[in-house]
Amino acid sequence: MDGNEALQQARARVIEAISQNMNLYGVTPSIGRLYCLLFFSDKPLTLDEMKEELGMSKASMSLAVRSLLDLNMVEKAWRKGVRKDLYVVKDDSFQRFFDLFMKKWRPAVSMNTKAIEKTIAELEELDENEAASDEDRERAKTDISKLQNWLVYYDWLDRLIDTFESKEILDFVPMEKKEKD
Amino acid sequence: MDGNEALQQARARVIEAISQNMNLYGVTPSIGRLYCLLFFSDKPLTLDEMKEELGMSKASMSLAVRSLLDLNMVEKAWRKGVRKDLYVVKDDSFQRFFDLFMKKWRPAVSMNTKAIEKTIAELEELDENEAASDEDRERAKTDISKLQNWLVYYDWLDRLIDTFESKEILDFVPMEKKEKD
DNA sequence: TAATACGTTTAATATATATTGAACGTATTA
DNA sequence: TAATACGTTCAATATATATTAAACGTATTA
Known part of the structure; x- marks a missing residue:
């Protein structure tokens, strides 16, 4: 097993746990996984990147991001020269x-x-x-x-x-x- | 409008509000309404009585009562001579x-x-x-x-x-x- | 024992919710 | 201006969940 694989597998366990328990926040596991994706990401992500990573539609990503914004769990990020909207987690539990x-x-x-x-x-x-x-x-x-x-x-x-x-x-x-x- | 009607109508408002917000407890409005029914009842109720009042099936009542028991929101009551299971709210918010x-x-x-x-x-x-x-x-x-x-x-x-x-x-x-x- | 009265489980169905593709509006670029 | 690239909305669909009727098991009664 190479390093990256090991990393992904290690992350997967907490992603699963967190996503499942996110219902206490009134959101679905899908939205939980999106939150985790952003959490582990080392850079702000666009809707297209999320869509790519999670294999879901852009519309879903748009809606999911909105619920997370609603809960103050993510925020918009800006980066010079990037036209697409970027999002990062507000990493304060x-x-x-x-x-x-x-x-x-x-x-x-x-x-x-x-x-x-x-x-x-x-x-x-x-x-x-x-x-x-x-x-x-x-x-x-x-x-x-x-x-x-x-x-x-x-x-x-x-x-x-x-x-x-x-x-x-x-x-x-x-x-x-x-x-x- | 007679007294009973006024009473029911007055209760209806809080039943609606409470039931809707009960999702914070991870239960559906139906279960919320059952909780409210028991809350306002002046005596322990049987599954059949609940079924009657809410116009739902006995199986639903059985399942709903279980979730409420799970959350410690209701408890069984006994009454001499009554064979059916009786339930009352644990009225401690x-x-x-x-x-x-x-x-x-x-x-x-x-x-x-x-x-x-x-x-x-x-x-x-x-x-x-x-x-x-x-x-x-x-x-x-x-x-x-x-x-x-x-x-x-x-x-x-x-x-x-x-x-x-x-x-x-x-x-x-x-x-x-x-x-x- | 047999017959009845319960509550629960199960499998089917109804309903609500999540998810999507396509249409849309807006901003940016050329 | 036209053309492209976004994000969002909307209507359709897929999925999950709530709800039910019927079957089942157990206890009680006769």
Whole structure:
């Protein structure tokens, strides 16, 4: 086995693992492989080069790159004299993790919170509505109480994401392991 | 509009929002709706009742319940004299969030770490192999350095998940907002 | 024991999503 | 200007996943 072959084979193992687990970021293995291709590449790549390497269509590459841009996992690169768009990974794993929460979780927290608040308001109206049956009003009360627990959680989650965004989380869980005493 | 109708409509909004955003937990909207059904139910439900409420097959309910059990989002309930299996939500949003990391993220971290470690070992061999070309050995060195950065990140992530599992994270981001001074 | 009532598995189907080739718009070059 | 080289969009297709009906195994009841 020659050196290059050994290199490719060694890389293949982590590419496979990373690509498979990339679903935690809400992307497919294909997109994961593209990310890995860029990760191991020693230079920015064009859509045509990606297409060539992965044996996929240019349209796919265009879409895949866009999802990666969305997640802040890659960025455009420029090089004098090159007209094609070039892309490189933003090789900061911590930032990648934090960005996931800012891009995906934050909007979800916001949506859910708004929905819950609006619903609680409606349920309170129902509870105060004399025309409603006792049973319905009772259920409204129960729902309100359950939903308020959710609000507490979403507020917490929002504050947790704040500590990701500000990187304050690193004060609590430091990047480097503590030295053993 | 009568009370019950108002109740259903109020619930529908949060059900929709929650179900849609449940993809962050790696489950489909259908499973999300089942979760919400159980959440709002005032009693444990059987597969047949779920099937009835959601208009889906029993097989679907069986599979959906299993994913929710997997994520620790529901649990079995027993009631004297009832032979059918009964299920209720585990209505602890915080625990639900922590469990996601223990069930999904932790194994991913573990898999990726192992793959990376094994690959680094192979690359080190390659780097020390006199027969390999200088170019390949150089690339191996570069890869090793990049992969070691990932190891630092995964180690950190593992420790972060530790703070979820032990709930120490709540020391840093408390459940209740701090009172304003 | 036989008969019934469960939940699960399996194989088939329906649905959603990923992927593609071709058409399109825009910028660059000649 | 016309011609070429891009990246993107769109409609068609391929693939993966969700969903189902039917078969199955097990426990319970009579």
